[in-house]
Amino acid sequence: MPEFNTASEEVPEVLTKYRELVDASLKKCLSSDSLFVYDMLRYCMGWADDSGEPIQGTTGKALRPSLCLFACEAAGGRLRDAIPVASSIELIHNFSLVHDEIQDFDETRHHRPTLWAVWGIPRALVAGNVLRIIADISVEGLRTSNRAKPIESVSLLAQACLEMIEGQYMDISYEGRIDISLDQYMAMISRKTGALIRCSLHIGAELGNVEESVVNVFKESGRALGYTFQIRDDILGIWGSETITGKPVGADIRRKKNSLPVVHAMSECSETERKALLDVFSRKEMGDSEVELVLDIMESNHTLKFAQELADKYCENALDIMESAPLNNRTKKDFSELAYFLAQRKF
Amino acid sequence: MPEFNTASEEVPEVLTKYRELVDASLKKCLSSDSLFVYDMLRYCMGWADDSGEPIQGTTGKALRPSLCLFACEAAGGRLRDAIPVASSIELIHNFSLVHDEIQDFDETRHHRPTLWAVWGIPRALVAGNVLRIIADISVEGLRTSNRAKPIESVSLLAQACLEMIEGQYMDISYEGRIDISLDQYMAMISRKTGALIRCSLHIGAELGNVEESVVNVFKESGRALGYTFQIRDDILGIWGSETITGKPVGADIRRKKNSLPVVHAMSECSETERKALLDVFSRKEMGDSEVELVLDIMESNHTLKFAQELADKYCENALDIMESAPLNNRTKKDFSELAYFLAQRKF
Numbered sequence: 001m002p003e004f005n006t007a008s009e010e011v012p013e014v015l016t017k018y019r020e021l022v023d024a025s026l027k028k029c030l031s032s033d034s035l036f037v038y039d040m041l042r043y044c045m046g047w048a049d050d051s052g053e054p055i056q057g058t059t060g061k062a063l064r065p066s067l068c069l070f071a072c073e074a075a076g077g078r079l080r081d082a083i084p085v086a087s088s089i090e091l092i093h094n095f096s097l098v099h100d101e102i103q104d105f106d107e108t109r110h111h112r113p114t115l116w117a118v119w120g121i122p123r124a125l126v127a128g129n130v131l132r133i134i135a136d137i138s139v140e141g142l143r144t145s146n147r148a149k150p151i152e153s154v155s156l157l158a159q160a161c162l163e164m165i166e167g168q169y170m171d172i173s174y175e176g177r178i179d180i181s182l183d184q185y186m187a188m189i190s191r192k193t194g195a196l197i198r199c200s201l202h203i204g205a206e207l208g209n210v211e212e213s214v215v216n217v218f219k220e221s222g223r224a225l226g227y228t229f230q231i232r233d234d235i236l237g238i239w240g241s242e243t244i245t246g247k248p249v250g251a252d253i254r255r256k257k258n259s260l261p262v263v264h265a266m267s268e269c270s271e272t273e274r275k276a277l278l279d280v281f282s283r284k285e286m287g288d289s290e291v292e293l294v295l296d297i298m299e300s301n302h303t304l305k306f307a308q309e310l311a312d313k314y315c316e317n318a319l320d321i322m323e324s325a326p327l328n329n330r331t332k333k334d335f336s337e338l339a340y341f342l343a344q345r346k347f
Numbered sequence: 348m349p350e351f352n353t354a355s356e357e358v359p360e361v362l363t364k365y366r367e368l369v370d371a372s373l374k375k376c377l378s379s380d381s382l383f384v385y386d387m388l389r390y391c392m393g394w395a396d397d398s399g400e401p402i403q404g405t406t407g408k409a410l411r412p413s414l415c416l417f418a419c420e421a422a423g424g425r426l427r428d429a430i431p432v433a434s435s436i437e438l439i440h441n442f443s444l445v446h447d448e449i450q451d452f453d454e455t456r457h458h459r460p461t462l463w464a465v466w467g468i469p470r471a472l473v474a475g476n477v478l479r480i481i482a483d484i485s486v487e488g489l490r491t492s493n494r495a496k497p498i499e500s501v502s503l504l505a506q507a508c509l510e511m512i513e514g515q516y517m518d519i520s521y522e523g524r525i526d527i528s529l530d531q532y533m534a535m536i537s538r539k540t541g542a543l544i545r546c547s548l549h550i551g552a553e554l555g556n557v558e559e560s561v562v563n564v565f566k567e568s569g570r571a572l573g574y575t576f577q578i579r580d581d582i583l584g585i586w587g588s589e590t591i592t593g594k595p596v597g598a599d600i601r602r603k604k605n606s607l608p609v610v611h612a613m614s615e616c617s618e619t620e621r622k623a624l625l626d627v628f629s630r631k632e633m634g635d636s637e638v639e640l641v642l643d644i645m646e647s648n649h650t651l652k653f654a655q656e657l658a659d660k661y662c663e664n665a666l667d668i669m670e671s672a673p674l675n676n677r678t679k680k681d682f683s684e685l686a687y688f689l690a691q692r693k694f
Contacts, residue, residue: 103469122450
């Protein structure tokens, strides 16, 4: 299953109920035909093939804009107030993916060649920048609003975007190192992945009509949810099913990605295992037998169990925070369904 | 002379009088020490060496923020209202340079190694993105202003930024082609270089207290000035003095850059010359003799004369537009000094 199938029973309602609204808004943002780069962007979003022909069923989860609209609705806000910023968040997320893929030389995403793999680095780099500026323009309308909250939300988004990019920088600066501590790893993912997920819920709630303490509930549960999301992502990057994720088992080991399982194995293993890991990670290329060796060391140190328990812990943490807020049961139920999904998802 | 020497007699007052204000604001924007990427940015701005130690005398012209502050003052505005957006424009300009250098594999700027040449493509790419988001954050304060004009200026800047990036895309998409028409070339530079220069004057005037027709004068003379600037840049890229520009004669020919001289030579040359040009530009690498050949063909077609006359024509055009406005003589004199400088500069 290459695409994200929203009809699947597994998918929580938060990820399906706003989908049409989000897609319509994003498609409007990227409707220009003035330059071929817009065809590239429609390819990137999963709406078109590499010749610009419309296709279906290759889009991502749209997690962040869904979180934003969910929080807005749960906080009693009007969805139409949150749509521009929700779209902007998704465009920024995609901008970060396009540039990340260049940095990591990733050739596929969701089973499709990445932008730079199809059109080369210079065009992909510029295409990413176009996404970024369209994200800015998408929230232009909010700036001229007379209400303080929409303006504040643009500011929150800019700060989250800076954090995200700082996190990308930290990730790059960790490359080639195998002495990253759990604290350093958590600090990196809280920026690189966490900032945008957290601000999706934070901004959504900010656009509603709830007290600051309730806005804070969304923000803090968003923080925990960001950890859950990324840790589960790291797990899938190593043990995920190839037919679902599009990546072979151990893919992130082969790419020497700074992921939680590597951080854990490195800190927990024996001296002999440590030497073996150092040897394998210092090689230029990793073959199947080296990946196997790393997987074996992870198994003997119960790395998968540790990582999943950490993802689950943050999931429970997110739920506990949300539970404390004066919100209706439907909201709490939707949120818990989503949080469990993120902690246990297969894709 | 590697650096831009503001003490030189040649430099017009518009480029010196706001310099301290601009530098102080930019340094404040980039003062963080939270990550090494900020040292990279201070290197990029010419304030530090590659180990983060402060240095002097390697900064650029700061043309765009100077234009913005000049227009604001000329239109009776308060400089302090224009400083955030002037800084933002300069940061966006530097962001575009950092990514441009990656796209073109340029290894030096102002006689110094470029960011990617020192720290590699992934870090330089992220560093560019950090500049871009700090540019956004620099104008955050304006959004919460109660006055419509500052908010409008942020919107104008976002649009100019989109145009600039679209221009970069056009430039890349022209690569390897040698059938670019003069019209296509002008459309490309009006976006890639022109958008930011035009909006510097436009926004500056918008923040003043003049009628819309006078704001338009700044905008339209900015449009002409952008052409002048880029055409002179193209001339320097081929015939500039190596000791001043840091690039050998014919540098932009060797890089096969889509510049006006190439566009002109291609459209004006004889059939025999055309075949020679096609042959030379289809080669993977260009040696000294090939560059010489292209220079000879340009000479026989009076390409330098054509290009300089076009730069001068737009310079006169900018001055004519400015002359028509109800502005004081000092403003007009400062502007004409600047425009002539841009049309004839050696660096």
